[in-house]
Amino acid sequence: MDIFVQQLINGLVLGSIYALVALGYTMVYGILELINFAHGEVTMIGAMVALAVIGALLGANPDLPGLLVVVAGVLVAVPACMVLGFVIEKVAYRPLRKAPRLAPLITAIGVSIVLQNAAMLIWGRGYVSFPAILPRGRHEILGATVTDLQIAIVALSVLVMVGLVLLVERTRLGRAMRATAQSREVAELMGVNVDTVISATFVIGSALAAIAGVMVSAYYGLAHYYMGFLLGLKAFSAAVLGGIGNIMGAVVGGMLLGIIEALGAGYIGDLTGGFLGSNYQDVFAFLVLILVLVFRPSGLLGERVANRA
Amino acid sequence: MSLLRVKGLKVHYGGIQAVRGIDFEVGEGELVCLIGANGAGKSSTLKGLMGMVQCSGQVTFGGTRLSNLATHAIAARGLSLVPEGRGIFGRLTVAENLDIGAYTRRERAYVRADLERMYGLFPRLAERRSQLAGTLSGGEQQMLAMARAMMARPRLLLLDEPSMGLAPLMVQKIYQTVADIASEGVAILLVEQNAHLALHTSQRGYVMESGSIVLSGPSQALANDPGVKAAYLGE
Numbered sequence: 157m158d159i160f161v162q163q164l165i166n167g168l169v170l171g172s173i174y175a176l177v178a179l180g181y182t183m184v185y186g187i188l189e190l191i192n193f194a195h196g197e198v199t200m201i202g203a204m205v206a207l208a209v210i211g212a213l214l215g216a217n218p219d220l221p222g223l224l225v226v227v228a229g230v231l232v233a234v235p236a237c238m239v240l241g242f243v244i245e246k247v248a249y250r251p252l253r254k255a256p257r258l259a260p261l262i263t264a265i266g267v268s269i270v271l272q273n274a275a276m277l278i279w280g281r282g283y284v285s286f287p288a289i290l291p292r293g294r295h296e297i298l299g300a301t302v303t304d305l306q307i308a309i310v311a312l313s314v315l316v317m318v319g320l321v322l323l324v325e326r327t328r329l330g331r332a333m334r335a336t337a338q339s340r341e342v343a344e345l346m347g348v349n350v351d352t353v354i355s356a357t358f359v360i361g362s363a364l365a366a367i368a369g370v371m372v373s374a375y376y377g378l379a380h381y382y383m384g385f386l387l388g389l390k391a392f393s394a395a396v397l398g399g400i401g402n403i404m405g406a407v408v409g410g411m412l413l414g415i416i417e418a419l420g421a422g423y424i425g426d427l428t429g430g431f432l433g434s435n436y437q438d439v440f441a442f443l444v445l446i447l448v449l450v451f452r453p454s455g456l457l458g459e460r461v462a463n464r465a
Numbered sequence: 466m467s468l469l470r471v472k473g474l475k476v477h478y479g480g481i482q483a484v485r486g487i488d489f490e491v492g493e494g495e496l497v498c499l500i501g502a503n504g505a506g507k508s509s510t511l512k513g514l515m516g517m518v519q520c521s522g523q524v525t526f527g528g529t530r531l532s533n534l535a536t537h538a539i540a541a542r543g544l545s546l547v548p549e550g551r552g553i554f555g556r557l558t559v560a561e562n563l564d565i566g567a568y569t570r571r572e573r574a575y576v577r578a579d580l581e582r583m584y585g586l587f588p589r590l591a592e593r594r595s596q597l598a599g600t601l602s603g604g605e606q607q608m609l610a611m612a613r614a615m616m617a618r619p620r621l622l623l624l625d626e627p628s629m630g631l632a633p634l635m636v637q638k639i640y641q642t643v644a645d646i647a648s649e650g651v652a653i654l655l656v657e658q659n660a661h662l663a664l665h666t667s668q669r670g671y672v673m674e675s676g677s678i679v680l681s682g683p684s685q686a687l688a689n690d691p692g693v694k695a696a697y698l699g700e
Contacts, residue, residue, distance in 0.1 A: 328568070335554050335565050342552035345515065347540040347569035347617065 158299035163422035171414020172313035176368035177391030180361030194267035196388015202369030206233035222289025241362025275381035399458025474522035498663035501673035545619035555599025566616030604635035660697035
């Protein structure tokens, strides 16, 4: 029982990170019907930039309060990724707006490769470790352990997601985004500058990715130039699971995927009589992706992808 | 001085020329119709005016040139197109559709007043304000599309086939609304296949045939023209 609760908690933490990244995929897809495969790399850059800032601050004064240092890292990483997202759209996707759908997919992969290699050149091939400067309190709940960091990740994720939903549902920009997602042509007729809306979508998605990047590196205690690849694929799977193009879908899909993964990793040993271990954790995301694509391609809360693709 | 002046407007899609250099005008507060058969280039003309398709020629609106402006910038200058097929946002509510109609306007108090005015003009929309627009009937959607366009406080309203696919009673209602809007002093350029209806509502008209304007004049005179009668009015 306690392993179940423990894995549920771990899954929730992982899931809220997936959800933040999945939101970026789903928002862009909703408006452009484009999978921004460079999005995972934006997450990685967010983590790397934050770690660079954290390292620099600690190098200057090791006695600075840890929480403050991490917050400073986030405050630099978020705008850096926003700029990056803006530039990626402008350079890699906007010139191909009227091109066949395969073309921006290829540039997306190209941007990914460029960002990975740039990160490798700047920060090296090895792991960059996240200094242990955050509060490390532990709490017992139903026989399971919850750390301060886990609570902070989930709470911050929920806060950010509520903010995003409010932005999309209540603001003028959000209304323009939803209108643009339904018909770019008619939105233009209403006086909406669709290019601005598309840029804003990339910028917002990238901000969420930066936050997720810092969270994931804090959670695992490290960052790596290649970390965006797997994280991006999993978040993409989460977006598909929830129904790509649907914001609530990305949240639900992310949380569910995190929980499925954690429970899968927790029980796979027992279920296979020890033949497979928890290192097969990554299999579950893709198993879910395949099952969803076969049995419910529109996702759990999905719109009809078929007639939009 | 006319509100809209078009000189030598050409629209082409790749190699196909849909509009072959037409001249026309719409005066301040005037209701002008553009009639012609299917494929004559009427919708392409409207899309050309809004900058939605590749076009050349001179378009002057209220004294300023519109050529080469982006669609959203043209809309912000006071041209509102109700597109063929209405183009309502089905997954937004009726109220949100109306709200986005006023996207370019910043004075919230006036927008709110206009919203109430639209609900007064279209009580059916008021009843369904929080419903998703996709659940409305065809006629209600046409009303919504017109009300949404009016929320921008346009100086010139472009209507593309407002009667298309509607029951006769609803068509009557829509045309009553067109007349109401015109009586408020908004200039209207009305594109219709239903020549009878269009000529009876408008003051002036142009007849389009395979990309060119072949006839123009007061609507009354056009309605009595033997050629128009034979080709478009079925008399």
